[in-house]
Amino acid sequence: MEDTAARRAAEKLLAEHNANRRFKTLGPPDAPATISGAYDIQDKYVALLRGEHGGAVGYKVGLTSAPMQAFCRIDHPIAGVVLARRVHRSGASIRRSNFGRLGLEFEIAVRIKSDVPVTGMPCATEMIAPHIDGVCAAIELVDDRGADYASLDVLSLVADNSWNGGIVLSEFAATWPDLESVLGRATKDRVAIGEGHGRDILGHPFNSVAWLATQLASRGVVLKAGQVVMTGSVMKTVFPEQDASYRFDLDHIGFVEVQVT
Template sequence: MDDASARRAAQSLLAAHKANLQFTSLAPPDKPATISDAYDIQDSYVALLRGEHGDTVGYKVGLTSATMQKFCGIDHPIAGVVLASRVHRSGATIRRADFGRLGLEFEIAVRIKSDVPVAAAPVSAEMIAPHVGGVCAAIEMVDDRNADYGNLDVLSLVSDNSWNGGIVLSEFAAKWPDLESALGRAAKDGVMFGEGYGRDILGHPFNSVAWLATQLNARGVGLKAGQVVMTGSVMKTVFPDSGALYRFAFDGLGAVEVSVR
């Protein structure tokens, strides 16, 4: 997609968020025709957000579990950018009023300790493992702007920074358990409502990071030391309709909490 079209589409996304409009497909002539077009628009949209939200500090990978792919009707992962002001520590308070519609996703995050070389060939989990310096329980805030999941346009979703609205992180563990078999449990005001295993994230969370590295490499970008990667939700998105305390505890990784108001 040419730069002018990508910028126009990005500006329309920014205006839609400011007006709190329902999520819909981008309109011609700037509607993305390919997944590459969608990431071109995402790049332009993120550039517009940087003035308010700061630099890129990591990425989110979405739709990495069968549950989430079925929920959204999309059969492959997607990626988005996490900006500095959208990173929160466990115990943060989030306002529903700051989102078109707030969704919470329950995840494992990893912190990259050394640059991942840009390579032409697909990156594997085995190649990623030496570059991971920490793992933690995490919650992603997504803003789906009341999207119609029965008619979801994946290219417009990707263009809209794959709906990332921020992340909440627990303390990173320098040593971690077997992530495939580790179980995470989510609770609302102390009542458990969902769970999932590390293997629900593309078989292993590092497979998600490898997918992301391959995706970034295709666009001439590499994962950098210090960046955080949200690897994808182990259960279906939850949409809070009132104030509550959400807690996500992962075996061997501790727990992360966020208060929704």
């Protein structure tokens, strides 16, 4: 997408967020024509956010499970950027009023140990494991701004940083069980609200990281040591409507909690 047009669309997105306007599809002349154009807008939008929210410290991969793809009516993953001051530790208190509409997604996050090399070929899953040194339970804070999912446009969603509004992380585990079969359970005020397995994330969470590395490489970007990757939700998004405590337990790995007020 032409640089000036991408910048104009990004500025429009920022203004919509600041005015707390409902999410809507980008229209002419701001609408991207391709997925690459949508990521061009995302790059400009994230650059506008950095002054308030800090630099990039990782990425989110979204729409990696069948329930999430069905929910959003989109049949492929998408990526967004996680910014430093949007990273929270387990036990954090999050205010719904800071979001157009807050959603919680229950995920497996990984920490990158060493830069993932660009080979010119799609990154294979077996290439990823040596570049990961930590796994943890995580909750993504998404802001869909009350989107109408029946008419959701993937290009506008990607341009809006794939709706990432922050992440909440447990402590990283240096060793972990087979992530394909690991079970994650979500609760609200100690009452079960959903669950899913690692295999629900593109078959294995590392498949999600491999997809991301390939996507970044296509744009000349490298997945770097120290970055965190949110691999995608194991269950459908939860939208808190009142004060509550949420917890996500990953068997044999740990748990993460967030207070919504």
